[in-house]
Amino acid sequence: MNSISFGEDYLQRLREGDPLVEAHFAKYFGELLYVKLRLRIHSSALIEDIRQETLLRVWKAARQNGIQHPERLGAYVNGVCHHVLQEHCRAERKHESTDDPEYEPFDLSIDLDRSLLHAQRKRIIEEIMEGLPERDRRLLRDVFLNEKDKGAICKEFAVDGDYLRVLVHRAKGRFKELYERRL
Numbered sequence: 001m002n003s004i005s006f007g008e009d010y011l012q013r014l015r016e017g018d019p020l021v022e023a024h025f026a027k028y029f030g031e032l033l034y035v036k037l038r039l040r041i042h043s044s045a046l047i048e049d050i051r052q053e054t055l056l057r058v059w060k061a062a063r064q065n066g067i068q069h070p071e072r073l074g075a076y077v078n079g080v081c082h083h084v085l086q087e088h089c090r091a092e093r094k095h096e097s098t099d100d101p102e103y104e105p106f107d108l109s110i111d112l113d114r115s116l117l118h119a120q121r122k123r124i125i126e127e128i129m130e131g132l133p134e135r136d137r138r139l140l141r142d143v144f145l146n147e148k149d150k151g152a153i154c155k156e157f158a159v160d161g162d163y164l165r166v167l168v169h170r171a172k173g174r175f176k177e178l179y180e181r182r183l
Helices: 008-015 019-038 044-063 070-095 112-130 134-145 150-157 161-182
Strands: none
Touching: 008 019, 008 044, 008 070, 019 044, 019 070, 044 070, 112 134, 112 161, 134 150, 134 161, 150 161
16 A cells, blocks of 8 residues: 555545555545644644544545545545635634633734843843943943933043044944854
8 A cells, every 4th residue: 555546446445445545544644634734723632623524524525426536535635624624713713702801812013032032132232341341331332322412422532523433433343343253
């Protein structure tokens, strides 16, 4: 049964209840259905229910001579699975109720990972800032983090606006160098 061709002979043996063909049918199509359903459904119990229902419907159709094109058995199984999945989704929607006080819709605008990533980036930036000379650290904090007035920063560092740009450029360069080393 290694190289099975799905044709009239296979279907006839399935109709007659050949144990080898039935075992092959359940194993072969059961695995394909599992792969298909795993991409759409997260509940293993639900995957198994839909898979069993699909195999049962196809087996019944085979027994009742309901499959006209045996060479298209794979497509037929896939189609039946699709219909069973749609029926299940419709049934689930029919039973959903938003009046339930326990029900709370998902807020897709909340990104749970964002705060973790933000905290991690903040920690890395702080570590890099600690590796900079004191003057560069103060300068970068004042310009970018505290967003101080440029005039006040020039007075504090006793430089004019043109030279402040040079100092900021150099401090950013040293920050970038430490950051790239960190990576």
